[in-house]
Amino acid sequence: MRRADRRPVAGAQGRRGPSRRGLLRITFSWLLWLGFAALGAVAGLWAAATARFLFPNALKEPPQRFKVGFPADYPPAHVESRFKDEHGVWVVHGTYRGQAQIYALSSVCTHLGCITIWQEEQKRFKCPCHGSAFYMDGINYEGPAPRPLERYAIRIADDGQLEVDKSRTYQEELGQWHDPDSYVPT
Amino acid sequence: MIDWPHYASEEGFVAGLAGPLGWYYLGVAALNLGAMWYALRRRRSRLEAVVWALMGMAFAGLGGLAMSGHPLVLPEWLKDACDRALGPVTFTLGAMAGLVIFYLGRRVLVQPLVSWTALNVSLLLMGASMTDPDFARTVSRPDNVPIVGMVYLLAFFTWLGTAQAVRNDERLRRGQGPVEAGFTDKVLVWPDVVYIELIGAIVATVVLVVWSLLIPAPLEEPANPAVTPNPSKAPWYFLGLQEMLLYFDPAVAGVVLPALIILGLMAIPYLDPNPRGSGYYTVDQRRFGWAVFLFGFLGLWILLILIGTFMRGPNWSFFGPYEPRDPHKIAAATNIKLCEYFWAVWLGRGVPRVPPESGGLQKLGIILWREIAGLTLTCAYFVVLPAVLARTALRRMRQAMGRARYWLMILLLLMMLMLPLKMILNWTAHLSYIVSIPEYSFNL
Ligand code: FES
Numbered sequence: 001m002r003r004a005d006r007r008p009v010a011g012a013q014g015r016r017g018p019s020r021r022g023l024l025r026i027t028f029s030w031l032l033w034l035g036f037a038a039l040g041a042v043a044g045l046w047a048a049a050t051a052r053f054l055f056p057n058a059l060k061e062p063p064q065r066f067k068v069g070f071p072a073d074y075p076p077a078h079v080e081s082r083f084k085d086e087h088g089v090w091v092v093h094g095t096y097r098g099q100a101q102i103y104a105l106s107s108v109c110t111h112l113g114c115i116t117i118w119q120e121e122q123k124r125f126k127c128p129c130h131g132s133a134f135y136m137d138g139i140n141y142e143g144p145a146p147r148p149l150e151r152y153a154i155r156i157a158d159d160g161q162l163e164v165d166k167s168r169t170y171q172e173e174l175g176q177w178h179d180p181d182s183y184v185p186t
Numbered sequence: 187m188i189d190w191p192h193y194a195s196e197e198g199f200v201a202g203l204a205g206p207l208g209w210y211y212l213g214v215a216a217l218n219l220g221a222m223w224y225a226l227r228r229r230r231s232r233l234e235a236v237v238w239a240l241m242g243m244a245f246a247g248l249g250g251l252a253m254s255g256h257p258l259v260l261p262e263w264l265k266d267a268c269d270r271a272l273g274p275v276t277f278t279l280g281a282m283a284g285l286v287i288f289y290l291g292r293r294v295l296v297q298p299l300v301s302w303t304a305l306n307v308s309l310l311l312m313g314a315s316m317t318d319p320d321f322a323r324t325v326s327r328p329d330n331v332p333i334v335g336m337v338y339l340l341a342f343f344t345w346l347g348t349a350q351a352v353r354n355d356e357r358l359r360r361g362q363g364p365v366e367a368g369f370t371d372k373v374l375v376w377p378d379v380v381y382i383e384l385i386g387a388i389v390a391t392v393v394l395v396v397w398s399l400l401i402p403a404p405l406e407e408p409a410n411p412a413v414t415p416n417p418s419k420a421p422w423y424f425l426g427l428q429e430m431l432l433y434f435d436p437a438v439a440g441v442v443l444p445a446l447i448i449l450g451l452m453a454i455p456y457l458d459p460n461p462r463g464s465g466y467y468t469v470d471q472r473r474f475g476w477a478v479f480l481f482g483f484l485g486l487w488i489l490l491i492l493i494g495t496f497m498r499g500p501n502w503s504f505f506g507p508y509e510p511r512d513p514h515k516i517a518a519a520t521n522i523k524l525c526e527y528f529w530a531v532w533l534g535r536g537v538p539r540v541p542p543e544s545g546g547l548q549k550l551g552i553i554l555w556r557e558i559a560g561l562t563l564t565c566a567y568f569v570v571l572p573a574v575l576a577r578t579a580l581r582r583m584r585q586a587m588g589r590a591r592y593w594l595m596i597l598l599l600l601m602m603l604m605l606p607l608k609m610i611l612n613w614t615a616h617l618s619y620i621v622s623i624p625e626y627s628f629n630l
Contacts, residue, residue, distance in 0.1 A: 084412060088412060114418060115412060116414075117414075122516060128414050128500070128502065129428075129431075129502065130428065130431050130432045141520045144436075147624040
């Protein structure tokens with residue numbers, strides 16, 4: 001019923017407007033092109049912005065090697081927290097298997113990578129995430145951490161200062177703490 | 187964290203609380219009056235109405251007392267006793283015992299007289315405990331408020347489901363069909379259901395908006411990669427996982443167990459051979475399924491979230507509900523691995539050491555020898571125990587399910603049981619790892 005009503009109207013328009021319809025089609029295809037071009041441009045810009053995001057403006061990475069003072073600055077049984085905030089390193093004058101040495105411990109918990117806290121009263125490194133604790137020598141004794149804290153390479157530089165190199169790590173459970181590069185005997 | 191007024195002195199703290207606490211008690215009184223009305227009009231139970239009226243009056247009296255500056259306070263000795271009694275072991279075992287009691291006594295416990303009284307008691311305890319600054323701080327932290335709500339919601343829905351199941355079980359025992367079998371009238375999605383959903387959505391939105399205005403989201407200081415806040419808590423829905431991480435290697439607690447939880451939940455429809463109980467509430471016809479659900483969901487997942495939210499403080503130490511959160515509390519002791527127990531404590535020998543220069547195969551051999559006790563135990567738990575159970579206690583189940591289903595089910599179940607077992611071993615015997623091979627990053 002409705003269709004029948006509409007049909008003559010459509011026919012009337014059809015008779016009058018082939019040119020008009022052609023014009024419409026051209027405009028429409030132009031609009032289509034424009035739309036896709038805009039879409040493409042936005043997508044491109046967006047991708048570029050994402051890519052740009054991967055290269056931050058300021059990248060302040062502390063150097064991998066840095067000096068931490070003279071061995072004489074470190075009294076026995078001392079944990080130096082000065083380098084923790086910038087470098088994530090505790091420089092410790094402690095003992096390992098009965099041998100007095102200075103070593104650089106990573107402050108990253110070996111459980112899931114939270115940053116440990118040195119608690120002077122209890123003489124322990126304590127992790128705030130799941131409660132792992134480590135002795136002064138870095139050995140884990142409490143909580144879920146499955147292995148000791150990692151050591152960084154340390155040596156005496158030419159000027160007599162201690163120098164920590166974070167590009168090399170030493171793991172106790174792999175027997176690497178016997179490596180003379182992982183400590184400075186005192 | 188809300189900065190409580192006059193926190194410096196406990197008396198000042200209690201005095202500042204007088205008004206809010208008074209309104210709280212009056213609210214509970216009103217709740218009881220509503221219950222009385224409901225008991226009279228709908229349930230036609232004089233006894234219930236009288237009891238609720240009496241309780242409502244008692245709460246109104248408490249409200250008046252609180253407003254006049256004398257709120258109900260828990261005595262110090264009771265708080266101390268609570269703190270001392272509520273260790274991780276008692277908390278977990280107590281919750282398990284509670285579930286068992288709930289399972290056995292469900293017919294009595296879901297009666298309105300019992301359950302509504304339990305609600306009243308918990309609200310009373312809540313009000314009295316709020317006068318303790320440490321309790322109040324923990325409970326009213328913006329992070330923790332939703333968990334308090336969740337506890338009450340969970341209790342309500344557990345009650346609701348169980349009450350209907352108990353009613354059905356009674357009917358089934360008398361030979362009648364479940365209540366739901368009589369539901370024959372259908373309603374239309376549009377408009378009936380959609381209207382309800384729409385109203386639900388609006389109410390939820392209003393509640394969220396008002397809530398976020400009243401209790402602003404807790405923002406902390408900007409993130410600093412060199413400092414981890416102490417304690418560092420995951421969002422509440424991950425606190426169960428975080429708690430699991432205390433007892434397992436990160437690979438196990440963070441990857442294997444969560445994946446197994448999801449896969450196991452997905453597998454339930456394929457593992458469950460019980461055709462009954464579909465479309466209606468029942469406990470009697472699905473005892474095993476119901477017990478596993480109570481244990482796994484309420485007894486493990488929710489319990490772990492509650493421990494993580496309310497009981498864990500600085501250094502992730504365990505604190506009683508009324509205990510000051512002291513960052514220097516020393517609680518846990520040195521961890522011991524099973525291999526150390528086995529070799530050093532029981533055999534009185536040294537733990538076999540891997541010489542640094544040993545090669546691949548030799549090293550592996552020594553490690554396996556070192557972990558022989560843990561490996562045997564694991565094997566016995568996951569292989570021998572299910573096989574024995576299949577011939578003894580679970581024989582009927584094994585026959586009904588067939589081999590593949592039975593083994594899948596029992597392995598998932600044992601994995602789930604492993605969690606509380608290891609937690610309790612860790613708290614009592616300070617056992618850290620059953621199998622510990624850090625050389626190959628494998629720890630169980
Ligand atoms: S990250 Fe340190 S204990 Fe989990």
